[in-house]
Amino acid sequence: MNSRIYLSPPHMSGNEHQYINEAFRTNWVAPLGPNVDEFEQQTAAAAGAKGAVALSSGTAAIHLALALLDISTGDKVFCSTLTFVASANPILYQGAEPVFIDSEPQTWNMSPQALQLAMEEAALKGRLPKAVIIVNLYGQSAKMDELAAICDRFGVPIIEDAAESFGSTYKGKPSGSFGKFGVFSFNGNKIITTSGGGMIVSNDLEALERARFLATQSRDQATHYQHSQLGYNYRMSNLLAGVGIAQLQVLELRVAARRKIFSRYKKELGHIPGLTFMPELPQTKTNRWLSTLTINEEVTRVSVKDILSSLSEQNIEARQVWKPLHLQPLFKDAAYYRHNQDEDIAEELFNTGICLPSGSNLSEDDQTRVITQIKDVLQGAAVKRGAL
Numbered sequence: 374m375n376s377r378i379y380l381s382p383p384h385m386s387g388n389e390h391q392y393i394n395e396a397f398r399t400n401w402v403a404p405l406g407p408n409v410d411e412f413e414q415q416t417a418a419a420a421g422a423k424g425a426v427a428l429s430s431g432t433a434a435i436h437l438a439l440a441l442l443d444i445s446t447g448d449k450v451f452c453s454t455l456t457f458v459a460s461a462n463p464i465l466y467q468g469a470e471p472v473f474i475d476s477e478p479q480t481w482n483m484s485p486q487a488l489q490l491a492m493e494e495a496a497l498k499g500r501l502p503k504a505v506i507i508v509n510l511y512g513q514s515a516k517m518d519e520l521a522a523i524c525d526r527f528g529v530p531i532i533e534d535a536a537e538s539f540g541s542t543y544k545g546k547p548s549g550s551f552g553k554f555g556v557f558s559f560n561g562n563k564i565i566t567t568s569g570g571g572m573i574v575s576n577d578l579e580a581l582e583r584a585r586f587l588a589t590q591s592r593d594q595a596t597h598y599q600h601s602q603l604g605y606n607y608r609m610s611n612l613l614a615g616v617g618i619a620q621l622q623v624l625e626l627r628v629a630a631r632r633k634i635f636s637r638y639k640k641e642l643g644h645i646p647g648l649t650f651m652p653e654l655p656q657t658k659t660n661r662w663l664s665t666l667t668i669n670e671e672v673t674r675v676s677v678k679d680i681l682s683s684l685s686e687q688n689i690e691a692r693q694v695w696k697p698l699h700l701q702p703l704f705k706d707a708a709y710y711r712h713n714q715d716e717d718i719a720e721e722l723f724n725t726g727i728c729l730p731s732g733s734n735l736s737e738d739d740q741t742r743v744i745t746q747i748k749d750v751l752q753g754a755a756v757k758r759g760a761l
Contacts, residue, residue, distance in 0.1 A: 378743065380690045381562040381663060384734040386623045392615025406611030412618050413572070416557070419621065420539075421550040422574035424581045427609035427617070428588060431536040431558030431571035435506065436463035437584045437607065438532045438554040438573060444469050444503045451491060453483045453508035453515075453534070454697040454709065455719040459558075460508050460534050461698050472502065472708045473699040476718040480654050481665075482515035483507050484718065485523060487710040492527045504530050509538035509548055510695075511651060511728070512564070512631075512662035517543050517551045532556065536571070539564050540628040540660040548660075549574055559613075564627050564660050564733075565620035567613040628660045630733035634740060635661040638729060641744045645751060647672030665694060667725040674754040677727050683750045689743055694726030 392408055401407060409427050417425035428434050444450060446468035452461045454473035464471045474491060477484035488505070495501045505524055507515050517533075524531050531552030535541075538548040539557045549555030555574040559567040575581055586592075591604025609617075639650045647669040653659050670676050677693055684691045697719040699709035712718045730743055 375688045375742065376739075378689045378730050378735070378739045379732060380692060380728065380730050382732045382734065383561045383566045383568075384627065384732060386619050388619040388622065389616045392618050393612055396612050396615050401611045404608045404610050406614070408611045408614035408618060409609055412609075412614040412621070415618065415621050416572050417574055419547065419624065420535075420555060420557070420572075420574045421547040422555060423576045424578045425572050425574040426581050426584045426588065427614055428571045428573060428607045429609060430459075430569060430607075431534075431556055431560065432459040432463060433588070433605065433607040434554075434556040434558075434571040434573040435460065435532065435534065436466055436605070437587055438556060439463050439467050439469070439504065440587060441554070441580050441583060442504050442530060442532075448503040449495065449500060450504050450506060451488065451502045451529075452506040452698070453510070454699045455481060455510060455695055455722060456508040456534070456698065457536075457695055458698065458701065458703070459536070460506055461704065464506075469503070470707070471698070471704060472710070473697070473704070474505075474710050475712040475716075476510075476722060477516070477712055478718060479652055480513050480515055481510050481651060481718075481722055482513065483520055484712040485516055485519035487712050488520060488523050491710040492523055492529070496527060501527055502529055504532055504553075506532045506534055507552065508534040508536075509541065511665050512538045512541050512660040513651060514538060514541055514543035514548050514654065514657050514659065516654065521551060530554075536560075537563070537662045538660060540624050542658045543654075544656045553577065554580075559617055559620075564631065564662050565617070565624055567609070567617040567620065570609050570613050570617065627733045631661040631664075631731055632659075634731055634733075634735055635664040637740060638664045638666075638744065642666070642747060645673075645748075647675075662731065663728045664731045665726055665728050667722065668727060669725065673751055674758050675751055677725060679754075680727055680747060680750055684743065684746055687742065687746050689746065690730060691743075692728050694722050694728065696723050 533552035535549035536558035588607035
């Protein structure tokens, strides 16, 4: 059996021990501490924000962003549909109602056209959303100028879910810096990792202070433990923050490595009829967190499932593009706005899209294994239909 090739494994820099050992030496092993403070400051600087709060997960960051916007039962929140469920679960935590917005072809992210329609209909009903969660899928920034203009027109704040796009830029500005709040994830599979963890960033320092309060069980200022509001245990460990500091030092290297991996996939496979790689919007730089492409089964006579099965047989991890949230049983009753009457872009991408191994520590030999296996499947299908 060939060695396992993972989709996006952690990639340590080698400097993490320095910060972890210092935390042990000084006994800062509980939540909070100097590593947390430093990691927050450095992340805020990298994200082009005035401040940041380190948390236990990106999901916690989205949840706090919703809480800071006073979203509660009966409120509506618009959200990208083509994303991981963590983008929308916090809407339910707050008792609010998600409304899902389709993707568009150029970025695979939220469709300005669909968002405009959703906003207009909501305005006519007198029920505008309290927030819009815009996701930057697989590292690619959404069309933030167009989306922000719509949200500004209707006076609705943006939560930018940049969980997958740390290190990406849009028109020279860092991903995560375009909304009222930006959200990052440092899960084990992300561009950099703290094992588990996340961050909320913002230019609203007063709001971030409230985020710190909510994230530490909403403990009142008192000599005893007193709590007047509902709080959460969401703060990041000082140990994990030390890992984050070391990881942040190599962020640019990790982005460069993943972009190089994507470029090789595209060079080796992009010329094959029926294969189309995720585009990069002009004036943006995606971190290429995952290398993704679509497969036209009518052209290739090969399905996504055929490719996934073949890769799995060779001990190679790959997966389909996210299943749109409006198709998930959890959200079966949620409203959904398509890109246009004749196109459901998110569903099409789910049916035809595949994510390939993309870790920044992926060796050339292992990437060759992936490429060769895909070519073999496609060639086998071509031989069967008499194309070769």
